[in-house]
Amino acid sequence: MGFENVFVEIAAMLAVVTVIGSIGLMLRQPLIVSFIAAGIILGPSVLGLVAATEPIELLAQMGIALLLFVVGLKLDLHIIRTMGTVALATGLGQVLFTSIFGFLIALALGMSPVGALYVGVALTFSSTIIIVKLLSDKRELDSLYGRIAVGFLIVQDIAVVVAMMTMSALSGASDEATLGWVAIELAARLIAAAALMFVMMRYVLPTLVETMARSQELLLIFAIAWGVGLAALGEWAGFSKEAGAFLAGFSLASTRYREAINARLTG
Amino acid sequence: MGFENVFVEIAAMLAVVTVIGSIGLMLRQPLIVSFIAAGIILGPSVLGLVAATEPIELLAQMGIALLLFVVGLKLDLHIIRTMGTVALATGLGQVLFTSIFGFLIALALGMSPVGALYVGVALTFSSTIIIVKLLSDKRELDSLYGRIAVGFLIVQDIAVVVAMMTMSALSGASDEATLGWVAIELAARLIAAAALMFVMMRYVLPTLVETMARSQELLLIFAIAWGVGLAALGEWAGFSKEAGAFLAGFSLASTRYREAINARLTG
Missing domain, CATH: 1.20.1530.20 (Na+/H+ antiporter like fold)
Structure with missing residues (x-):
């Protein structure tokens, strides 16, 4: 399925990340594990929700560079x-x-x-x-x-x-x-x-x-x-x-x- | 002209913004004036450097929403x-x-x-x-x-x-x-x-x-x-x-x- 536009897609992704992150927190897992899990679930191998690969790729690269x-x-x-x-x-x-x-x-x-x-x-x-x-x-x-x-x-x-x-x-x-x-x-x-x-x-x-x-x-x-x-x-x-x-x-x-x-x- | 990829394009844009921002600072202008000037210069009406409109649009919308x-x-x-x-x-x-x-x-x-x-x-x-x-x-x-x-x-x-x-x-x-x-x-x-x-x-x-x-x-x-x-x-x-x-x-x-x-x- 696709979204109306990238903004809505990012909003939905962030919501999923928040939910999985808080589940992970209850299971006493470090956040990075939840983030990777969220990436797998949202990615093409499970839900395939991410259509706007270019902006997300850019954000990921900038995040890594800044870290x-x-x-x-x-x-x-x-x-x-x-x-x-x-x-x-x-x-x-x-x-x-x-x-x-x-x-x-x-x-x-x-x-x-x-x-x-x-x-x-x-x-x-x-x-x-x-x-x-x-x-x-x-x-x-x-x-x-x-x-x-x-x-x-x-x-x-x-x-x-x-x-x-x-x-x-x-x-x-x-x-x-x-x-x-x-x-x-x-x-x-x-x-x-x-x-x-x-x-x-x-x-x-x-x-x-x-x-x-x-x-x-x-x-x-x-x-x-x-x-x-x-x-x-x-x-x-x-x-x-x-x-x-x-x-x-x-x-x-x-x-x-x-x-x-x-x-x-x-x- | 185009860039190799979005990452390089953003890097170049940020560099231009920094230069114009510091010129503006010397002229005692508020930063937002320099930012708007940088946008006009980089945009289609002057240099037309910005090709990756989708990621930039997304970043702009997220910035406004967060403000x-x-x-x-x-x-x-x-x-x-x-x-x-x-x-x-x-x-x-x-x-x-x-x-x-x-x-x-x-x-x-x-x-x-x-x-x-x-x-x-x-x-x-x-x-x-x-x-x-x-x-x-x-x-x-x-x-x-x-x-x-x-x-x-x-x-x-x-x-x-x-x-x-x-x-x-x-x-x-x-x-x-x-x-x-x-x-x-x-x-x-x-x-x-x-x-x-x-x-x-x-x-x-x-x-x-x-x-x-x-x-x-x-x-x-x-x-x-x-x-x-x-x-x-x-x-x-x-x-x-x-x-x-x-x-x-x-x-x-x-x-x-x-x-x-x-x-x-x-x-």
Whole structure:
């Protein structure tokens, strides 16, 4: 069945989410479980109520970008200095461990080497969004294990993106010269992104934020524009939306309006 | 020109809004002027950048519904008792005065009676959204004149909707029996809406809100669902989205979670 227009559809969806959410609350489930259940029930596999996929897709992407933006906003240089090594070691360690053993198990099950490589890498994925949302709901993002988990997840995301980019290039052309080019291109992108962020954080952002902050509302719109914009840029540059939004938040974490932006975005 | 996808389009729009907003701030203009200017520049009359009209339309409608919802949330029975008569008198007085004199002037300019009636009623419109947004930006919604203005505008909105419904029925069929039916139907709708709100506020909402309030996040989603849902219902029943959302806010104004909802929605 369809609805008169998107507005009515969204209203009906929100009503269903509220009902399922309160049932979940009575059963002592975290809200995110109810939200996923509501998504399954409303989606094409059960009721098929959702016809306006484009606006909902947009809202979902903006929500994810803003969540990662807020996570980035909470990281300051002090945390990176203390957590950076731990996050790098655990994140890369888990990716290497899981993908190598996944690769070997898939090989042992009789898969082709390239297929086994894909399965191995696929096994290393964790859902950053689900974990970050759960930690944020329990107000445990600032705890020691919360910080380690988020750092770990971000490192993992970046590693998986790099692995995916390498693999898709590998399956396309297999001679060694191409592989070299892929590595150079990847390194160039990472360096370009880092250089851009450095220039922004050092010279552009402080004055920009100072101008915006004369109006609290404009500051909020600027923050959303910055988060969504860097997410779009991140995807365009071959990283992920999530990594871009995270970087956008991180770049504002050292300004003195961090708390003001954070309070308005998380409510 | 078009964009890769809606996400990039929204990101670009937000960036333009931020730039124009900060220029406006330097020229000491209120933000809403910059926002309208940004809309004109991005819209089809200048740059024509906006291709994804459906998601943007949806966001705009939800924004308007939530703004009116918040205004309703701020009204409690005490304010209505003190402001009700003033709002009714000024609102209806202005509508009657402007439409009668507009009608006479239009007649004197040589228009047909029905045409002159339309012009007269059209002259009485004020933009509720613009005024409410300006008052809210200046934190003057709670001042005496702010309250009178909002009451006035709501009365005016309802009066104009009633006038429009009567006029469209009048231009369709002109015998007196039909006019009587239109009046009865209109009265029935108003009474049905009032009865529904009374039952809701007296028996259903208090328990419902109490259940939702166990989780702050669910309470917020419930509030949005309630505001957007009543807006959709209001439009379906022949009133406006704005009136429905306003009523939704008003119906929650007497619960003890008013402040919690308000703080999370206005940031």
